[in-house]
Amino acid sequence: MKDTIRIGCGAGFSGDRFEPAVILAEKGQLDYLVLECLAERTIALAQQQKQINPELGYDPFLERRINSLLPFLARRKITLITNMGAANPLAAARKVKELCLKQGFNFKVAALTGDDVLSSITGNEKVIENNRTISESGILVSANAYLGIEGILEALAADADIIITGRVADPSLFLAPMVFEFGWTLAEQLGQGTVIGHLLECGGQLTGGYFMDVAGKQVSNPANLGFPIAEVSKNGTAVLTKVAGTGGSLNLRTVKEQLLYEVLNPHRYATPDVIADFTKVRLKELGKDEVLVTDGTGTEAGNLLKVSVGYKAYYLGEGEISYAGYDAVDRSKLAITILEERLKSDEVQEIRYDLIGLNSINEDKLNVRSFPYDVRLRVAAKCTSKAAAQRIGEEVEALYTNGPAGGGGCRKYCKEVIGIHSVFMEKDNVPFKVTLV
Amino acid sequence: MTKLYYLAHSRAGDKGNTSTLSLIPFNEEDYPLICEKVTVEKVREHLWSFLQGDIIRYELDNIKSLLFVCEEALSGGVTTSLSLDPHGKCLSSLLLEMEI
Incomplete structure (x- = not known):
C-alpha cells in the first residue's frame, strides 16, 4: 500500500479536448488517470447506437483517446479508469484490448457492467422530478443505475490496467483508487474522498475553464489549459495541482467555484458510496497552482441508487433566419406574427421565438452603429411527429419569398429528442459484474 | 449601488x-x-423570468460563499428545454448583473 497517490482527470465530458490527458499521462507523475466522458443523456443516445450495431454504443472518441494514451500508460505505469463504455462497456473493453495488442501492450482490460437496468423497470417507479409513474414519461429507451466504487474496486483487485465502465457516479471513478490504495472504510474518509472526486470530475473546470474572464478572473495561457491532479494522502488530505507549464490557474477562487458546482445540498451530497458533507471542507492556497483540501466528511449512504431513464420526449424542429439594418427587430417580429399563423397545428406542442444578434451580418464587426445591427430569428418547437418538426424549418425557409423584406441565411434542423427522468432502485436489485477481456 | x-x-x-x-x-x-x-427574495426578483419554483440559499461559512438552489428554473429541464442555453449556463452572468 502507498501513502500518497496522484490521480489526474484527463477529460470532464465526452467532447473534451484530447491534449490535456496526454500531458497528464506523460508529465503528471500519475498513479491513476480518470477520463469522465458520460453526461446525463449520452448513455441514452449510445443505447440507440447499440440497438443498430451490438458492437457499438460506447463513446465515439474511445479509440482516439486510448490510442494517444497507451504508450504513456505503459511507460509510467498508470492505471486508467474511464466511463467511456457508455451503453456497451464490454464492446468498449474488447476494442481497447485490440488497440493495446496493436500497439504491442498486453494490458489487462476490465469491463464493469450491471448499470443497465432497463429490463428491471416495471413502469410503476415514481419519477423523482415530477412524482408521476415512469411509464407516463413516454416510450423508454434506456435505464442506467449510478453504480458506486464496488465494481471498480473488484477490477483493481484483479490487477486491471484499464477499467472501462458504463454509468458510475462521477466522484466514484476517483474515490475507488483512494479506497483501494488506502483501505478506507469510514464514512468520514469516503466523504473527503468524494469531495476530491467531485473537484476533479469536470477536468478543466478546476483549473480556470468555465471560470476565466477578461477583468477580475484572468488566467494565464488559457489556450493551453492544463487539467487537474490531486495528490491524495492516506490521511485524506489532498493537494490539488496541475502540470507545470500548462495554462490556466488553480487557486482558491477556481476551487470554490467547482466545489459548489451542481451541488443540490452541500450538507448532503449523495452518491452510492456516501452522503458527503461539503460544509466543513477547508481550502488553503499553498503556492502557485496548489490548493490544499481537508476536512470533507460524510455519513453512511442509503440503500437506494439513482437511475437515469431515457424516454422519447418529442421531435424538435428549428429554423433560423437573419434580418439586418434599421428596422431589423420590427421585421423579425412581423416574421413571428406570420409564422404564428402558418405553424398552427395540433402536432406543435410548444413553440419558442428568440431574437439573437449583435453583428453577425455586418462585415465591419467593430463598427456597430445601431443596436442591434442585425437580428437572427430562431424558431424552435416541440412536435409530436417528425413531419411536423420538419415543417418548422420549412416555414422559416419559406419566409425568403413569403415574408418580410431582406430575410437571409436560413438554416433548418430537426431531430428526435430523448428526455431523461430519474427513479430510485434498491441497491440489492442492481448486481454488477466485472469481466476481464 | x-x-x-x-x-x-x-x-x-x-x-x-x-x-x-x-x-x-x-x-x-x-x-x-x-x-x-x-437574499432569496432579491434573487427571485432579479431573475424573475427564469426562477419559477422554490429557492434555497445555503450559507457556506467554511468557504465564505453562498449557494442558491433554484427549482423549476430551466424551462422544464436540460434534456427537453427549447432554450438556446438549456443548461442555464448563462444564468451566473445574469445573477452578477444585480445591483446592491
Missing part, C-alpha cells in the same frame, strides 16, 4: 430542472455584506 459583478463571482450548474448558482465574494471580508444584501 454597485454591480454584484465587481464584488463576487458565480458558476451555474444544472440538475434536471434545477439550477444551482454559487456566489463567491472576491474578498472574503465582503461575505457578510453579500449575505445581507443577496
Whole structure:
C-alpha cells in the first residue's frame, strides 16, 4: 500500500479536448488517470447506437483517446479508469484490448457492467422530478443505475490496467483508487474522498475553464489549459495541482467555484458510496497552482441508487433566419406574427421565438452603429411527429419569398429528442459484474 | 449601488430542472455584506423570468460563499428545454448583473 497517490482527470465530458490527458499521462507523475466522458443523456443516445450495431454504443472518441494514451500508460505505469463504455462497456473493453495488442501492450482490460437496468423497470417507479409513474414519461429507451466504487474496486483487485465502465457516479471513478490504495472504510474518509472526486470530475473546470474572464478572473495561457491532479494522502488530505507549464490557474477562487458546482445540498451530497458533507471542507492556497483540501466528511449512504431513464420526449424542429439594418427587430417580429399563423397545428406542442444578434451580418464587426445591427430569428418547437418538426424549418425557409423584406441565411434542423427522468432502485436489485477481456 | 459583478463571482450548474448558482465574494471580508444584501427574495426578483419554483440559499461559512438552489428554473429541464442555453449556463452572468 502507498501513502500518497496522484490521480489526474484527463477529460470532464465526452467532447473534451484530447491534449490535456496526454500531458497528464506523460508529465503528471500519475498513479491513476480518470477520463469522465458520460453526461446525463449520452448513455441514452449510445443505447440507440447499440440497438443498430451490438458492437457499438460506447463513446465515439474511445479509440482516439486510448490510442494517444497507451504508450504513456505503459511507460509510467498508470492505471486508467474511464466511463467511456457508455451503453456497451464490454464492446468498449474488447476494442481497447485490440488497440493495446496493436500497439504491442498486453494490458489487462476490465469491463464493469450491471448499470443497465432497463429490463428491471416495471413502469410503476415514481419519477423523482415530477412524482408521476415512469411509464407516463413516454416510450423508454434506456435505464442506467449510478453504480458506486464496488465494481471498480473488484477490477483493481484483479490487477486491471484499464477499467472501462458504463454509468458510475462521477466522484466514484476517483474515490475507488483512494479506497483501494488506502483501505478506507469510514464514512468520514469516503466523504473527503468524494469531495476530491467531485473537484476533479469536470477536468478543466478546476483549473480556470468555465471560470476565466477578461477583468477580475484572468488566467494565464488559457489556450493551453492544463487539467487537474490531486495528490491524495492516506490521511485524506489532498493537494490539488496541475502540470507545470500548462495554462490556466488553480487557486482558491477556481476551487470554490467547482466545489459548489451542481451541488443540490452541500450538507448532503449523495452518491452510492456516501452522503458527503461539503460544509466543513477547508481550502488553503499553498503556492502557485496548489490548493490544499481537508476536512470533507460524510455519513453512511442509503440503500437506494439513482437511475437515469431515457424516454422519447418529442421531435424538435428549428429554423433560423437573419434580418439586418434599421428596422431589423420590427421585421423579425412581423416574421413571428406570420409564422404564428402558418405553424398552427395540433402536432406543435410548444413553440419558442428568440431574437439573437449583435453583428453577425455586418462585415465591419467593430463598427456597430445601431443596436442591434442585425437580428437572427430562431424558431424552435416541440412536435409530436417528425413531419411536423420538419415543417418548422420549412416555414422559416419559406419566409425568403413569403415574408418580410431582406430575410437571409436560413438554416433548418430537426431531430428526435430523448428526455431523461430519474427513479430510485434498491441497491440489492442492481448486481454488477466485472469481466476481464 | 454597485454591480454584484465587481464584488463576487458565480458558476451555474444544472440538475434536471434545477439550477444551482454559487456566489463567491472576491474578498472574503465582503461575505457578510453579500449575505445581507443577496437574499432569496432579491434573487427571485432579479431573475424573475427564469426562477419559477422554490429557492434555497445555503450559507457556506467554511468557504465564505453562498449557494442558491433554484427549482423549476430551466424551462422544464436540460434534456427537453427549447432554450438556446438549456443548461442555464448563462444564468451566473445574469445573477452578477444585480445591483446592491
